[in-house]
Amino acid sequence: MQLIELHILQSFPVSCLNRDDVGAPKTAVFGGCSRARISSQCLKRAARLHAQEISPRFKGTRTRYLPPLFLAALKSAGMEEEEAAKASAAICELFSKKDGKKEDQVTTAVFLSPKEIEEIAEQVAAGVDPKKAMKKANRLDAADISLFGRMVANDASLNVEGSAMFSHALSTHKAANEVDFYSSVDDYKRGDAENEDAGAGMIGTLEYTSAVYYRYVALNLDMLLDDAHLAPLNPEERKEVVESFLKAAVMAVPGARKNSMNANTLPVEVLAVYKSRGQPIQLVNAFEKPVKPKAGEGLVQPSVEAMMAELENLEKLWGVKHDEEIRLSEQGLHGLLEGMLRHVN
Numbered sequence: 001m002q003l004i005e006l007h008i009l010q011s012f013p014v015s016c017l018n019r020d021d022v023g024a025p026k027t028a029v030f031g032g033c034s035r036a037r038i039s040s041q042c043l044k045r046a047a048r049l050h051a052q053e054i055s056p057r058f059k060g061t062r063t064r065y066l067p068p069l070f071l072a073a074l075k076s077a078g079m080e081e082e083e084a085a086k087a088s089a090a091i092c093e094l095f096s097k098k099d100g101k102k103e104d105q106v107t108t109a110v111f112l113s114p115k116e117i118e119e120i121a122e123q124v125a126a127g128v129d130p131k132k133a134m135k136k137a138n139r140l141d142a143a144d145i146s147l148f149g150r151m152v153a154n155d156a157s158l159n160v161e162g163s164a165m166f167s168h169a170l171s172t173h174k175a176a177n178e179v180d181f182y183s184s185v186d187d188y189k190r191g192d193a194e195n196e197d198a199g200a201g202m203i204g205t206l207e208y209t210s211a212v213y214y215r216y217v218a219l220n221l222d223m224l225l226d227d228a229h230l231a232p233l234n235p236e237e238r239k240e241v242v243e244s245f246l247k248a249a250v251m252a253v254p255g256a257r258k259n260s261m262n263a264n265t266l267p268v269e270v271l272a273v274y275k276s277r278g279q280p281i282q283l284v285n286a287f288e289k290p291v292k293p294k295a296g297e298g299l300v301q302p303s304v305e306a307m308m309a310e311l312e313n314l315e316k317l318w319g320v321k322h323d324e325e326i327r328l329s330e331q332g333l334h335g336l337l338e339g340m341l342r343h344v345n
Contacts, residue, residue, distance in 0.1 A: 008190035015263030060142035073121030111150035115141030171211035286310030
C-alpha cells in the first residue's frame with residue numbers, strides 16, 4: 001500500500017471544538033487518564049469544507065434534501081413540473097427511502113456531486129431508466145467523494161470506499177474540562193431607583209478545554225488513484241487534488257464556537273512521511289504516558305520530542321521504513337507538500 005501519512009501536533013487555547021450531547025468538549029480515556037478529544041468525523045468535515053474553499057475539485061454535497069435537487073435538475077433538462085416531480089421521486093427512491101414526514105427529504109443523507117445529479121437528470125429526461133442512469137453518471141468533479149467515501153443505503157454498487165483515513169485527535173497530556181460562568185448584561189438595567197435588580201439579563205455556564213493534540217491523517221494513494229476513484233484524471237489534476245487535501249487536513253479547524261471562543265491556530269509540528277509499501281501506523285503511543293510540561297517550556301516541546309522518539313523506536317524495533325520523511329519545522333508547508341507530491345503520479 002502506497003501511503004502518505006501526516007502526524008500533526010497542534011496546540012489550541014480555550015475552546016470547545018467538538019461537543020458531546022450536553023455541549024461539553026469531547027473526552028476519552030487513554031493511558032489511564034482523561035484526555036481532550038476531537039472526533040475523526042469532526043476533523044473530516046472540517047477538512048472537507050476547507051478543501052472546498054481552496055480547490056474547485058471538491059464539490060460534493062451530502063444531504064437528505066435530494067427531491068428538490070433532482071426536481072430542479074430535471075426541470076433544467078427540459079421536463080415539465082409534474083413529470084419532473086414523479087421522476088425525481090423515482091430517482092430518490094433508488095438512493096434512499098422517502099421521509100414519511102418531510103416530502104423534500106429522504107431518510108439517509110447521500111453524498112453526490114453536481115455533475116452526477118446533472119447527468120442523471122439529463123439521462124432520465126431523455127428516457128433512460130433511472131437505475132441505469134445512476135450507474136453511468138460521472139462524479140469526478142467531486143474528488144471529496146473519492147477521498148472521504150460514501151454509502152448509498154439502497155444500492156451498494158454506488159458505495160465508494162474513502163481513500164483518506166483520520167484518527168480521533170487526543171491530547172498528548174492529561175486534560176480536564178473546565179467550567180466558564182458567563183453573564184449577558186442588560187443595557188437597560190441601570191441600577192438606579194427604578195431598576196433595583198441591575199446587572200445581567202441572563203447567566204449560565206458552559207464547558208471548555210485547552211490542549212496540545214496529536215492528530216493522524218493518512219492517504220492510501222493506491223486506492224485514490226485506482227479506476228474506482230481518480231484514475232480518469234490526468235496526473236496534474238490528481239496532484240492538485242492531493243495537494244488540496246493535504247493542505248486542508250493540516251490547516252482546517254473545526255468551527256464550533258468559532259466566534260465566542262475563536263481558537264484558530266496552526267500546527268506546531270507536522271511530520272509527513274511517504275512509504276511505497278506498508279500499513280498505516282500512528283505515533284499516538286508516544287503519548288500513552290501523558291507528557292508533562294518542562295520548566296518554562298510548556299507542553300509543545302515535550303510532545304514533539306515524544307513523537308519523534310516514538311518514530312525512532314518503531315524504526316529500530318519493527319523495521320518500519322519510510323521512503324521520505326519531512327518535518328514542517330525544517331522545510332515549511334511548501335517544502336512538505338512539494339516532497340509528498342513527488343510521489344503522486
